[in-house]
Amino acid sequence: KQEVTQIPAALSVPEGENLVLNCSFTDSAIYNLQWFRQDPGKGLTSLLLIQSSQREQTSGRLNASLDKSSGRSTLYIAASQPGDSATYLCAVNGGATNKLIFGTGTLLAVQP
Amino acid sequence: KAGVTQTPRYLIKTRGQQVTLSCSPISGHRSVSWYQQTPGQGLQFLFEYFSETQRNKGNFPGRFSGRQFSNSRSEMNVSTLELGDSALYLCASGQPRSDTQYFGPGTRLTVL
Numbered sequence: 637k638q639e640v641t642q643i644p645a646a647l648s649v650p651e652g653e654n655l656v657l658n659c660s661f662t663d664s665a666i667y668n669l670q671w672f673r674q675d676p677g678k679g680l681t682s683l684l685l686i687q688s689s690q691r692e693q694t695s696g697r698l699n700a701s702l703d704k705s706s707g708r709s710t711l712y713i714a715a716s717q718p719g720d721s722a723t724y725l726c727a728v729n730g731g732a733t734n735k736l737i738f739g740t741g742t743l744l745a746v747q748p
Numbered sequence: 749k750a751g752v753t754q755t756p757r758y759l760i761k762t763r764g765q766q767v768t769l770s771c772s773p774i775s776g777h778r779s780v781s782w783y784q785q786t787p788g789q790g791l792q793f794l795f796e797y798f799s800e801t802q803r804n805k806g807n808f809p810g811r812f813s814g815r816q817f818s819n820s821r822s823e824m825n826v827s828t829l830e831l832g833d834s835a836l837y838l839c840a841s842g843q844p845r846s847d848t849q850y851f852g853p854g855t856r857l858t859v860l
Contacts, residue, residue, distance in 0.1 A: 734804075
């Protein structure tokens, strides 16, 4: 059974810092991995998607990497801003259907 | 394109009642998935519909059911509500084995 873990559970950093969020999964047989952002009480916003054959994806200040063999993904946020404050979730798709298995999330607070 | 829409956004019900939530996917998307989000259990997959057929089902009791219409709009129903059903219910749309899934804003259900 696929299990997804995110470390740390919470993170507080001063504005301008570069930071790394971690995501681990137990079954390496994934189709893709997606990173989401969730603001309090809101839905999920897709940030980056990495196919199982890819090693990384970039969008603006965000860079996500994937190491399938070790069951790990990282989300790198450069030059953090207060507007980046949110919960960040990773989710894996096993591929047979569109079912996503989510991690527990990392609550990020960027202090001005 | 318009995003995923969910109605209603907020609901308050009492134990024993039933509730129906609605989700309209992004135009052209044929797959709709439903998730329950609670502070204790995080995001959990409920079910996925594609072309009016349930493709996958999560580990929830039979009180949770859904359906999809020919225009891809989907509804989920929860009968005999329990206090523990209080949650944010999110739907996501995509294509089959979609590269990216797009989430709606959610329906916040409170059971008193």
